[in-house]
Amino acid sequence: MNIAILRFGGSNCDLDVQKALNNLNVGAELVWYKETLESFDGAIIPGGFSYGDYLRAGAIAARTKIMQSVAEMAADGKPVLGICNGAQILSESHLVPGTFTLNQYPKFICRWVKLRTFGESAFTVLSNALVDLPIAHKEGRYVADPRLLKELYENDQVVFKYVDDKGRPTLAANPNGSLDNIAAISNLEKNVLAMMPHPERASQKLLGSADGNAIFESMVRYIKAL
């Protein structure tokens, strides 16, 4: 098995994702955006600040040629995971619906959040109902119009929500003003996931939580079943 970890100018969580995968004995290769994506079983777009977040976070990386290959992988049914800046790149590429924009309080937030897992996606079959993961972003507020929001619920595309200790998506548990506390969204087919929290930063007990591993392990299981 070989998972591609994309690197753009300004990606900075690439090595963390590779380490998290390697710790789970999963092969993962760093792929510079000018290279090709042939012969990979899935792809992860890691966090960072691609192209300085100029224009809008993820906007410029989304228009690179390699993202067309990512779209083809997704259309082939292979799993594609975007984390933080990777999630912004996926939404700017229209591989997931809606968009992530400036936090309600327009400041960079870096802290742990509790998330509740909803529905079924290629990335959550092994996930607990409640997970602890960190967030680190300034443009993470999820936005969608009311019609799209309705579709997202009808099609089970809301994958994680920010919740309190009891699993309730309260106002106080919403760190960035995201619509309906949405932290992660999938495509219609559930093989593309855009999530603002960082599973690779919660991949060992030493880091405070190992809840992130279930996301990578679910992805691996999904690939094996293909």
Add this chain to the structure above:
Amino acid sequence: MLYRAEITIKLKHGMLDPEATTIKSALKHLGYDCQSVKQAAVYELELTADSRENATDIVNGMCQRLLANPIIHDYDIRITK
């Protein structure tokens, strides 16, 4: 022919604009009480096109494909020679 384009990109009506809200309260601290503050990005560019219509089409494409995010933005294009 050389055309000059001025593109204004704004958040759609009713969209939350956290930076503008912060600017509004900073203005208030200085004694300026505004009913509302909005923020926009303006791009000025020069391009060669066959006609004004052609220039408008090209710039429209730029907005749709990169400069604006249709989920949150509206945009205006002004073309001058």
